[in-house]
Amino acid sequence: GAGVSQSPSNKVTEKGKDVELRCDPISGHTALYWYRQSLGQGLEFLIYFQGNSAPDKSGLPSDRFSAERTGGSVSTLTIQRTQQEDSAVYLCASRIGTASTDTQYFGPGTRLTVL
Amino acid sequence: KNQVEQSPQSLIILEGKNCTLQCNYTVSPFSNLRWYKQDTGRGPVSLTIMTFSENTKSNGRYTATLDADTKQSSLHITASQLSDSASYICVVSPAYGGATNKLIFGTGTLLAVQP
Numbered sequence: 074g075a076g077v078s079q080s081p082s083n084k085v086t087e088k089g090k091d092v093e094l095r096c097d098p099i100s101g102h103t104a105l106y107w108y109r110q111s112l113g114q115g116l117e118f119l120i121y122f123q124g125n126s127a128p129d130k131s132g133l134p135s136d137r138f139s140a141e142r143t144g145g146s147v148s149t150l151t152i153q154r155t156q157q158e159d160s161a162v163y164l165c166a167s168r169i170g171t172a173s174t175d176t177q178y179f180g181p182g183t184r185l186t187v188l
Numbered sequence: 189k190n191q192v193e194q195s196p197q198s199l200i201i202l203e204g205k206n207c208t209l210q211c212n213y214t215v216s217p218f219s220n221l222r223w224y225k226q227d228t229g230r231g232p233v234s235l236t237i238m239t240f241s242e243n244t245k246s247n248g249r250y251t252a253t254l255d256a257d258t259k260q261s262s263l264h265i266t267a268s269q270l271s272d273s274a275s276y277i278c279v280v281s282p283a284y285g286g287a288t289n290k291l292i293f294g295t296g297t298l299l300a301v302q303p
Contacts, residue, residue, distance in 0.1 A: 077231070113295065115277070115292075115293035115295045116293040164231050173283075173289050176234045177234075179233070181231050182230075
């Protein structure tokens with residue numbers, strides 16, 4: 074079956090604009106994560122969705138960042154009033170369950186460039 | 189100080205040669221340690237996973253070792269191929285991660301295999 078997909082693959086925007094990034098997880102995976110990968114940095118956790126539970130938003134860097142997961146499947150990460158420091162690759166991952174040994178499967182990422 | 193540190197930052201080897209990548213971590217207690225491979229423009233893909241009680245795990249030409257006493261792990265690549273050129277990321281799952289199972293990522297070792 075298909076893996077995790079993300080769109081767009083690249084996004085260039087002007088400072089101050091809003092952007093939406095989309096993630097389609099693997100069908101049947103209940104857990105979904107968003108990460109940010111900046112140049113020379115390790116992946117930074119942003120937000121976690123698990124089933125119908127309240128999301129863990131503890132990694133969101135500011136209130137300009139928000140995410141939704143509709144119907145327990147597709148997720149959208151929204152960044153409002155983008156800043157140049159938001160430029161990074163945004164990765165989505167899904168996994169089938171909550172066991173720590175369950176593998177996270179990553180999408181190809183969206184490369185965001187804020188001019 | 190990062191909780192997961194990797195060395196070297198980058199490495200160039202000739203095709204057919206072996207290499208070893210290092211990971212030192214301070215995360216404690218931890219549930220498991222993974223090595224991921226991330227090709228350019230792609231999301232990370234899990235290569236190996238070891239729980240705290242395991243010492244070694246192989247996946248084809250990739251062999252990971254774990255010394256929980258010294259908090260060190262290594263990834264050995266045998267008979268390297270051009271397709272091994274990628275970033276290799278050490279990832280630790282802390283035992284206190286809770287339902288989110290937040291992973292802690294190293295910054296990666298960038299490997300270039302030259303013909």
